[in-house]
Amino acid sequence: MTAQGHEPRASQARTDAYPLQILELGRISYANAWQFQKLRHDSVLEGIVPDTLLLLEHDPVITMGRGGLPEHIYVTGEILAKKGIELFWVERGGMATYHGPGQLVAYPILHLRDRDLHAYMERLLDVLEATVEHFGVKAERSVHGPGLWVNGAKVASIGMAVRKWVSYHGIALNVSLDLSPFSLISPCGNPTERMTSLERECGKKIDLSDVQKVFVDNFLRVFGYYQKPDVGEGHPSWLVRHLPSEKEVRPVEHLVSGLGLHTVCQEAHCPNRHECFARGTSTFLVMGDICTRACRYCAVTKGHPKPLDPEEPSRVAEAVARLGLSTAVITSVTRDDVPDGGAGHFAAIVRAIREKSPQTHIELLVPDFQGKQESIERVCAASPDMFNHNIEAVRRIFAQVRPRADYDLSLRVLQKAASLGLRVKSGLMLGLGETWEEIAGTLRDLYDHGCRYLTLGQYLAPSSHHVPMRRYLAPDEFVHWKNVAMDMGFLDVASGPLVRSSYRASAMLERAL
Known part of the structure; x- marks a missing residue:
């Protein structure tokens, strides 16, 4: 079972699959998730735990990646604070983005065994594309950079980091997210970027937990993992x-x-x-x-x-x-x-x-x-x-x-x-x-x-x-x-x-x- 008690799922793609621990963190502040990512990255790197997929929603937050510039934020920190939106400058790739409730965030902390960043990015896009298409939405990839677009509007973003060939940070898929805070920034440094959500494109309510299940199944299949049971034979x-x-x-x-x-x-x-x-x-x-x-x-x-x-x-x-x-x-x-x-x-x-x-x-x-x-x-x-x-x-x-x-x-x-x-x-x-x-x-x-x-x-x-x-x-x-x-x-x-x-x-x- 996962941290939330779901039954583990197995990859159907490969017989030589690696174990993957899936932790569902629920809604969590960016600071706490960022801190834990770094702790878990060290644990994966040291072989204490297997590769891990963190699944969560963030409290309202704007994050700035390594390519971000102050001018990518259109309002002052005081205005952000009044709106209840935090701001963090972090080590991931990319520029400005917004996270909030109704957005599926996934942080894969994985050994990149083939040491191929391009292949890793493509597999993330494969997972996102298959997930979106499961709900009847046709997406395009990498229109203005890493991510997915639907009818010219961006529905999913990728911003990753890698240290010693173990990944962290990851992807954000807009499911039922309030999109208005994106107007406070230049998304990924593109002032003309339009944002959309899966719910908007489908024209109906979509439960984030349903999207998460589809995402996990696709992730296991594309990356060749099986979900590690939370309780196995003997103590760790x-x-x-x-x-x-x-x-x-x-x-x-x-x-x-x-x-x-x-x-x-x-x-x-x-x-x-x-x-x-x-x-x-x-x-x-x-x-x-x-x-x-x-x-x-x-x-x-x-x-x-x-x-x-x-x-x-x-x-x-x-x-x-x-x-x-x-x-x-x-x-x-x-x-x-x-x-x-x-x-x-x-x-x-x-x-x-x-x-x-x-x-x-x-x-x-x-x-x-x-x-x-x-x-x-x-x-x-x-x-x-x-x-x-x-x-x-x-x-x-x-x-x-x-x-x-x-x-x-x-x-x-x-x-x-x-x-x-x-x-x-x-x-x-x-x-x-x-x-x-x-x-x-x-x-x-x-x-x-x-x-x-x-x-x-x-x-x-x-x-x-x-x-x-x-x-x-x-x-x-x-x-x-x-x-x-x-x-x-x-x-x-x-x-x-x-x-x-x-x-x-x-x-x-x-x-x-």
């Missing part, structure tokens, strides 16, 4: 870990088990547990190892837990002291059977650690307490150094993975802690079938509700009985989302395939203090 290389020796791991395991404690590292099958144990750290799982909820992504056992152990706070404090932790991360199973959801227990643990190890910083990773304000206030009154509550999934998918929780309630939990002056952190799993637009929307929701610290990691299903993983995200996507979040205003972001909500929490907390 970036998820393979080299485990430390048992000698390094056992001291933490023995100490924790000897004190009758649990760690989320073990109970949730965390892929980083051996690394953390070898470094002498762990995340303590309190209030037992049985959860009252049945979240469909989580490996922790579900059922009817035992009553809370009043001696547990002192045992956690003892473990923290013996390990000499600079930062202690405490989380819990969800205890809906306890009137305050375990808020008092969390507070008691904070007090016990502070009494025995006053130099230790404390992060609490808490459940939603069913939204009970007095429970949230009780935890916050204990003054942990970091208040963490994970959103886990984007709004559309949230109910599928957390059927007994509520997306907006979790946001309110974070907002309450922020309003009480605490540092607030949350985590989001990726790879559940969310779109790029949904990820961006969730980051905005978190930020708007006071969250300033963030973790982003790859979802890995603990078993076949859990919600299946839909897609592996490559490391460059995690770099991209970290950049997006930091630009949004988050103060610190840990983002990577193996990042978990408490992974190296001490480093983030030390930077925050």
Whole structure:
């Protein structure tokens, strides 16, 4: 499947086809797409990921290629800003063009194995021409330069760049685009150029998603690719870990088990547990190892837990002291059977650690307490150094993975802690079938509700009985989302395939203090 969940399609043209990853980015700002293009170009060049086709729509923007001149823009930057149109000078070929909603933009990031730029351009035109003709429109190519024309008006443009024989930038096909902003520029340096759209030439409404499907089929056929499945046999290389020796791991395991404690590292099958144990750290799982909820992504056992152990706070404090932790991360199973959801227990643990190890910083990773304000206030009154509550999934998918929780309630939990002056952190799993637009929307929701610290990691299903993983995200996507979040205003972001909500929490907390 693609990033949007479509089934992969295979090329019918060649039996020696290369794999192609197709990422559908939805509507995205030019800055974010441009940044990610460069990240993905490096990943393709280094062989981390296969050749890639990015499909998207841009927010309104004018871009100027290497041949562009200031006089190709007829209005001032102030007027563009008032119209909500951005301006970028970029490294692609060509001059001025406009991108906006209703225009299919495709950025092929491909190894040009034959090292023939002319042949690459012709294949792009083959794809565009076949796509337009599928909708009953006869096009001409390269009338005034690279592109397609219909009845003397331009319907598609090409502006590419190549570095080390890997392409980037690409094509724009006007489907249902508002063409009026083209009057603000000299399109491709031609002041007499007329622009048109597929919808205008067909005389009827055309869905961009339908055009995109036809475009992809033609691209696979013309270039001789097959669409790489998002989930294959085995994990990709970036998820393979080299485990430390048992000698390094056992001291933490023995100490924790000897004190009758649990760690989320073990109970949730965390892929980083051996690394953390070898470094002498762990995340303590309190209030037992049985959860009252049945979240469909989580490996922790579900059922009817035992009553809370009043001696547990002192045992956690003892473990923290013996390990000499600079930062202690405490989380819990969800205890809906306890009137305050375990808020008092969390507070008691904070007090016990502070009494025995006053130099230790404390992060609490808490459940939603069913939204009970007095429970949230009780935890916050204990003054942990970091208040963490994970959103886990984007709004559309949230109910599928957390059927007994509520997306907006979790946001309110974070907002309450922020309003009480605490540092607030949350985590989001990726790879559940969310779109790029949904990820961006969730980051905005978190930020708007006071969250300033963030973790982003790859979802890995603990078993076949859990919600299946839909897609592996490559490391460059995690770099991209970290950049997006930091630009949004988050103060610190840990983002990577193996990042978990408490992974190296001490480093983030030390930077925050």
